[in-house]
Amino acid sequence: MGIELLYFAWVREAIGKDGETAEPPADAQTVGDLVAWLAAKGDGYGEALGTRDKLRVAVDQVFAGFDTPLDGVREIAIFPPVTGG
Amino acid sequence: MGIELLYFAWVREAIGKDGETAEPPADAQTVGDLVAWLAAKGDGYGEALGTRDKLRVAVDQVFAGFDTPLDGVREIAIFPPVTGG
C-alpha cells in the first residue's frame, strides 16, 4: 500500500506536481529515508529535497520530525517553513 | 487669590458639591496641609477627606503627591483612586 505525498510552495513548484502516491523501498524506515530516496530521483526532486534544513514535514497532518517511522503512515506532506499570518 | 478645588466620585458626594474656591490659611504650605484644613471643617469634609490613603490628588490637572507645595497652584482636584477602562 502506497503513501500519499503532498508538496507545497516551492517544493511543489520544483517537483512540478502537488502530490503523488509513493511506494518507498523496503529499507526506507523513516520519513528522512523517504525524503532521501525521493531526492535521489534527481531533477526537481533533488533541487527541492536535497537540503533537509530548508524543509519541514507533516505526517498524517501533524508536524513531525525526519526520524518519524513510516510504519502505518498514510499521508506525508513536505514543504518549506510556514509563512502565514 | 483663591485656589479652585474640584471633587469627584464619592468625595464630591460626601462634600455635597463638585467644587469651590478656597482661601487656605497662610500656614498651609502643601496640598496635604490644604486637605487637612478642609477635613477639619467637619461634616462631609471630614468624612470625605479624613483618610488620606483613600484619596488621590491632581494639581493643575496632573497627578501629584500630598507634599506638593501650594505656591502658584491654580487648581487642585481631590478624588478616589480611578476606576475607568
Place this chain on the structure above:
Amino acid sequence: MTPEIRIQPEDFEPGAEIARLEGLGGGAVATFTGLVRGEGGIRTMGLEHYPGMTEKALGGIADQAAARWALAGVTIIHRVGRLGPGARIVFVGTASHHRRDAIEAMHFIIDWLKTDAPFWKREEFADGRSEWVAARAADDAARDRWSG
C-alpha cells in the same frame, strides 16, 4: 503620529475604528474593547470623569506608548455617562508595521488607562443600591509590569 482620543457619551463602532487604523498602512492592527458586564444585577454603570485632565492624561499615555513602540496610529475612546449591561465602555486600537509593537502598545495603553486616567465607575443595581467601584490592586500591578 497624532493619536485619536475621544471622550464621549455616544457609542462607537469598533469596525469603523479598525478601518481607520488599517488605512494608516502599518499592516498590523491590535484592539481592545471593554464592555459593561451584566453580572450581579447591575442595571446601569455610571461613568464620571475630570474634563480637561482626562484628555491630557490619555494623550500622555498615548505619547508614552509612541515613544516605546513603533506606531503608525493610536485610537483611544472612552465613554462617559450612564451605560447599560453589554454597552461598550472603552476602545484602544493601535497600528504598526510590527505585530508585537501593535499588541504590546495596545496592552500598555489599556493597563495605564485603568490606573492613570481620571474616570470613576459607579454601579447601580436593580434593587436601588448603588456603589462606587473600588480600585483594584491587580490593576496597579498590571501597570507596574511595564516599568523596568
Place this chain on the structure above:
Amino acid sequence: MTPEIRIQPEDFEPGAEIARLEGLGGGAVATFTGLVRGEGGIRTMGLEHYPGMTEKALGGIADQAAARWALAGVTIIHRVGRLGPGARIVFVGTASHHRRDAIEAMHFIIDWLKTDAPFWKREEFADGRSEWVAARAADDAARDRWSG
C-alpha cells in the same frame, strides 16, 4: 468554548467579528488584524495552505490558548488565494472576563499561527518577479517566548 475558525478566499469584517465576541458576555475583547503591506512594489500576495491540516492546526492552537487562559470565545480567520496591497489576511479575536487573558491569548494565537499553521506566502511584484516569503527567525523566537 468552541472556537470559530475559518479559512476562506473572501474578505471578512472585523466589526462583525468583534460584535460576535462581544455577545459572548465576557466584557473584554482583544483582536489582531494583519494586512498585506504595499511596500517594495508588491502587486499581489498569494496565499497557499494545506487543506485538512490547516483547520486542525488552528484548532489545536485555539485549544492550547483555551487551556492556558480563561476564554469566553476565540475567532481565527485566515484568507487564502491572491490578495492585493492593503487587503486583510488574518484576524484573531478573543473574548474573556479579564482583559489580560483576552490580550495574552490573542497574542499567543497569532504568534503560534505564524510558525505552526501550514500557510505559505508568495509575493508577486509589479515587474513580474515573484518569490516565496522566507520564514523569519524572529517569528520562532516570538512563539518560543510563550514556553516556560
